Amino acid sequence: MAAPKVIVIGAGPGGLAAAMQLGHAGAEVTLLERREVVGGRTSAIEVDGFRFDCGPTFFLYPRVLAEIFRSIGRVLEEEIPMERLDPQYRLTFGGGGQLDCTPDLDAMDAQIARFAPADVGQLRRYLEDNREKLKRFRPILESPFGSPLDLFRMSLLGAVRHLHPLRSLGSELQRYFSDPRLAIAFSFQAKYLGMSPFRCPSLFSILSFLEYEFGVFHPIGGCSRVSEVMADVARESGVDVRLGEAVTGLRFEGRRVSAVETEQGTYEADAIVIGADFAAAMERLVPDALRRRWSNARLRKKKFSCSTFMLYLGIRGIYDALPHHNIHIAEDYERNLREIEVEHRLSDDPSFYVQNACVTDPSLAPAGKSTLYVLVPVSHMHDHIDWSSERDRFRDLALERLAAIGLGDVRERIEVERVITPADWQDDHHIYRGATFNLAHNLGQMLHRRPRNRFEELDGVYLVGGGTHPGSGLPVIFESSRITSRLLLNDLGLSSEFIDRAALAGC
Ligand SMILES: Cc1cc2nc3c(=O)[nH]c(=O)nc-3n(C[C@H](O)[C@H](O)[C@H](O)COP(=O)(O)OP(=O)(O)OC[C@H]3O[C@@H](n4cnc5c(N)ncnc54)[C@H](O)[C@@H]3O)c2cc1C
The missing domain is CATH 3.50.50.60 (FAD/NAD(P)-binding domain)
Structure with a gap:
């Protein structure tokens, strides 16, 4: 046949x-x-010997892909060498404070103590609770949902008690951490789904759990x-x-x-x-x-996710002191999120993410040079924002804001540059409304x-x-x-x- x-x-x-x-x-x-x-x-985006990841830079929970490779007789780690990152990322807060987030829980507690002594030990409690949550949630993630009746499958009914479906991620984290910056440190990951932690369902606390429990990886080559x-x-x-x-x-x-x-x-x-x-x-x-x-x-x-404004910069030299992943949280984070998701306006003080991948993987740039990947979460396409007129202004704002993480001289070091706006995601990549996370x-x-x-x-x-x-x-x-x-x-x-x-x- x-x-x-x-x-x-x-x-x-x-x-x-x-x-x-x-x-x-x-x-x-x-x-x-x-x-x-x-x-x-x-x-990949390749320009003059520089190689950038277009989108994903955080490779989390390799287990699923490893199982898929194994199912067809291949071994993921042999085909794609990966490095587990430590620190996983640096978080800087516009209102003050910095955390080098590491899976070493004693080192995390030492940093947490500087933020809020009362919160020491809470990370361990949080991880324990989420270990149970993931156990309950995995069968749901792994099964098809073909009809509302599937909601009554035993796995889901048993899980509801642990998943708190009606609670937001932000309020879930406030149950563990008294310092709002710590609550953000374990909930900003909702942005991986293009959502505000204050609106995202609490079951997504498993995202930060996955990082600490199983690691944040960089596949060599991106x-x-x-x-x-x-x-x-x-x-x-x-x-x-x-x-x-x-x-x-x-x-x-x-x-x-x-x-x-x-x-x-x-x-x-x-x-x-x-x-x-x-x-x-x-x-x-x-x-x-x-x-x-x-x-x-x-x-x-x-409802569609947010979009992203992207800068891919080929740089003279390398910022040795800057870790692989860097997340900067705007001083007024809630306002920044409201501007993205509710008001659909560009923020004057946006949060942003910078990947300095060559500290781990020099293969991504010519000798003596490095790559910087800058991602600014912004609204998906909306009448309030005309990217044909905003593109250059917002590019300048983003470069200026990089000073907040020690990249004040970046403009003088740029050798090559590529930009992707939400309009480009929509028109060149055929993504509905440029909503990068669907x-x-x-x-x-x-x-x-x-x-x-x-x-x-x-x-x-x-x-x-x-x-x-x-x-x-x-x-x-x-x-x-x-x-x-x-x-x-x-x-x-x-x-x-x-x-x-x-x-x-x-x-
Ligand atoms: C900026 C950004 C950062 C991200 N960061 C992360 C991260 O760090 N970690 C993470 O896990 N996830 C991340 N994601 C989310 C997600 O993992 C990626 O977007 C992922 O690539 C989505 O995969 P996909 O298969 O759904 O769609 P896509 O990757 O969009 O693939 C769809 C494909 O279909 C093709 N196509 C479209 N129309 C047609 C057609 N008519 N005919 C033929 N082909 C067509 C497109 O060209 C494209 O190649 C990020 C996404 C973005 C945009």
Whole structure:
């Protein structure tokens, strides 16, 4: 019998991970990517010998990807050397104070004592509570949510007591730390999902737990290197990876997808996996008349994550004293978050993040030089902000603000520079409203209320990546690829046992 034909749209981490597994299982897989490089938001930007990660720089919880590699007979650590970072990152507070966050809990307590002696010991309590929380939450992250009835599965009912679904992350942290800066130190990670900790559900306290418990890693070559290796592994698993070939439309027989169209040709399909940004792909590829729950009108009413303003700077010399990851929290953090999420205006005093990756990985720049990656969380696209007029002003503001972490002379040291604004995310990367972290992760848009892995509106259409369950961020995106691959393989009559076997064995 001929192998079933599966088309995967988009070579981001979600599409790549799904393609690897589907190819290994014996499907005939074609992976179509509109850009000339793999990785999507997790691709590399290369300029004059400098190499930057376009998006992700924090590689957390490698376990999921390690299990996926193992399920297809590969060893992640052998294919992609990684370094665990210590300190994990430096946090500086606009209102005063600095923390070098490390998994060494005694060293953390010594720093916490300088902020608030009464809070010493609370980090250990916090980690213990979150260890239990992750244990309860993992089965939820690892299973599909095909209907509201899935909410009543035992795992979720048992977990509710530990997850406090209605509490915000900010108020959860205030239960542990009296100093507001410490509460922020263990909740700002909500920004990894593009959300304010004051609005994000408390169950996401597991994000900071994952850092302290399992480490913050830097894959040598950057997170984009992970995408490149995955593309190689996919090819070796028999996947036909086609770059520079954008999907322009889908063909349907009734509600069932039958083929995928590109400018180069038409590909018949038994099933397709959409790894492109969910909302943008719906608008561009699926006729509105075929969608009810996710129609264009309904999509417009959904909540979307924030966006990011990016500077990629090739620098003369290296800032030796600056750690790999640096997060600066605005003096009035709540106001900064309100400006991003509620008022949709640019802040005069924004929080920002700087990666100084060459202190760990000199391979990313020519000798005697280094890279700086600057990320400023900003509103997704909104009428209040016109990026064609704001771009240069905001670039200057961002460079000026870098003085707050000791980079006062950065302008004189810039050799190469690239900028990405929310408008570029939207127009060049085809991300709906430039919302870099997809649909927001509020309770109304999670679990069965997020677009489902086996897409509920159409037959033969599956979703992978940050727009489906469990959500945005590399570990959960990789998890989405396992959930989706299992569903699809079983629907096609192929075995997905290899996925479960590796997951059960753990890494
Ligand atoms: C600035 C930034 C920083 C981030 N930092 C982190 C971090 O530190 N850690 C972390 O875990 N996560 C981080 N993330 C979040 C997330 O991990 C990444 O965004 C991730 O790349 C999303 O993966 P994806 O597979 O869902 O989509 P994408 O990476 O966007 O991949 C989708 C792919 O589909 C392609 N495509 C779109 N339309 C078509 C079409 N019509 N035909 C063919 N191909 C198409 C796109 O070109 C793209 O390659 C960050 C994201 C951003 C933007």
